[in-house]
Amino acid sequence: MILRFIKESFSNDLKKTIGTNFLIKDLVVDDVNIRLLVWDIGGQSSFSSMRAVYFKGSNACLGVYDITSPESLLKIPGWLSSIRKSVGSIPMILMGNKHDLAPEEQRVDEKDALDLAARLGCTHRYTSALAGEGVEESFMEIAKKCLDIARKYEDQQ
Numbered sequence: 001m002i003l004r005f006i007k008e009s010f011s012n013d014l015k016k017t018i019g020t021n022f023l024i025k026d027l028v029v030d031d032v033n034i035r036l037l038v039w040d041i042g043g044q045s046s047f048s049s050m051r052a053v054y055f056k057g058s059n060a061c062l063g064v065y066d067i068t069s070p071e072s073l074l075k076i077p078g079w080l081s082s083i084r085k086s087v088g089s090i091p092m093i094l095m096g097n098k099h100d101l102a103p104e105e106q107r108v109d110e111k112d113a114l115d116l117a118a119r120l121g122c123t124h125r126y127t128s129a130l131a132g133e134g135v136e137e138s139f140m141e142i143a144k145k146c147l148d149i150a151r152k153y154e155d156q157q
Contacts, residue, residue, distance in 0.1 A: 001064055001097060002040050004129045005139050029143050036143060055086035059149070060142045065113070067096045067106045067126070073113060080120060091145035092122040093138050100128035 004010050006023040021040045026033065041054055061083055065072040076094065083090070094117045096108065117124035123141065127134035 001062075001095070001127065001129045001135060002038050004132055004135045006038065008132070010130050010132075025139075027140070027143060029140065029147050032147060034143050034147060036139070038139075051082055052086045055083050058083065058087050058090060059146045060090050061092040062095055062138065062142060063092055063120075063122075064095045064097050064127075065108065067098050067108045067113075068101065070108050070112075073108050073116065076116065077120070091142060091149070092120060093142055094120065094122050094124045095134070095138055096124070096126045097129055099126035099133055100131040 002021070002023055006025045023038050023040075025036050025038065027036065028034070039054055039058075041051055061080065063076045063079060065076055073096075080092065094113065096113055098105075114124055125134050125138050125141075127138060129135060
């Protein structure tokens with residue numbers, strides 16, 4: 001997902017993130033230059049004790065699940081709970097990835113995903129890192145949410 005957004009490419013050869021990885025992308029939102037530092041945090045339980053260190057200072061979260069894996073959706077609330085313990089409430093988008101696959105391959109019920117997004121108070125989007133579907137829009141939406149929060153904070157000062 002991050003490689004698609006940052007470098008506009010996709011590779012089937014990528015391995016799951018082990019530990020963490022981060023990339024930087026500069027963009028313009030509402031005529032404001034924004035630099036996103038995008039962290040990819042490994043999902044393996046062996047890294048759970050380290051996650052809080054990487055969550056510190058986060059301004060937003062993209063919760064990505066695999067639409068062919070109901071288990072991946074079930075992990076999102078735990079992740080968000082860990083993030084909120086570290087940084088409080090931040091904007092989030094719940095992203096169902098691999099939307100390029102045939103509908104019969106989707107194993108996560110759309111209602112379950114939408115219900116979870118509603119419970120978490122966030123937007124839900126379908127994406128495809130392979131095809132690029134919804135990726136740019138999701139990152140731009142989360143960047144805009146961060147910019148809106150920064151503007152509100154400035155107005156209060």
